[in-house]
Amino acid sequence: MSKSQSHALPAGVFDAYLPSVLTDEDQLFKSLDVLVNSVGTDVSTFCTGHRYFALPFDPMLADFEAAETFQDNTEYSMQSQFSHTDDIDTYLCENSSVIPHPPNVPLSTSVMSTYDPKQSRTSSPSSPKYVNCQQKKNFLVHDQTTGKDRRPYLYEFLRILLENDEYSHVIQFIDRKQGVFKLLKPQDIAELWRHAKGRNSDNKMTYDKVARALRYYYSSGIMQPNPGRYTFKFGPKSGFGTAWWPVY
DNA sequence: CGCATCTTTCCTGGTT
């Protein structure tokens, strides 16, 4: 779909990116390109020049935030140049160089016995810090049983985040030997989880719901309770300690 | 379509 199609978009849609001079929600732009041109810079500058300077700038979350705000506003999405959230994702990816997405991590469904830790390293000298974000299979795992890529289970998703140092600011191992990890930014992880799962729900994903799903793992041994806020532990059924270990 | 699995949603009650 052409980016040059004419649609009115309020500055508020792009709040996360706009410099403070453009915070008037009522100001309309015919397209994102027009908005961009009106500032005389490019989208990547918006991204790196996040206006909430009082907080540590998190480009990944800013992008998700903006895309979701854009998508969730049905009044605008109905007449938007984008017919699908993937179009928004693509547009932002094409015009920004700061969105870090993880590479595909091959996992087998049951015990992940064929998993090669070396493949999950993202900080090796030969691999770019930020992979090509036009790749649409973010967070997908390869199912050895079916031979197809699929959306990850929650515990697989958390493992992907934990093994990708680009997400070390939202989740970290606090005891690698024991498989104990802590969600540093629970709500951010909830939003990432919603993105990873790709479900079409109007409801917001919350830490409370993610935590409930994690607690369901207790009975199956995929997770184990661990003292401390936002803290969980991989259980034996997750393959931790037998089929896989933290890679760094 | 039925079924199984994995969440998702909502809730109550206890704890920090």
Place this chain on the structure above:
DNA sequence: AAACCAGGAAAGATGC
């Protein structure tokens, strides 16, 4: 008081 934790119940989403 607010937020978190534990877990019951039921519904939703998805894949086979």
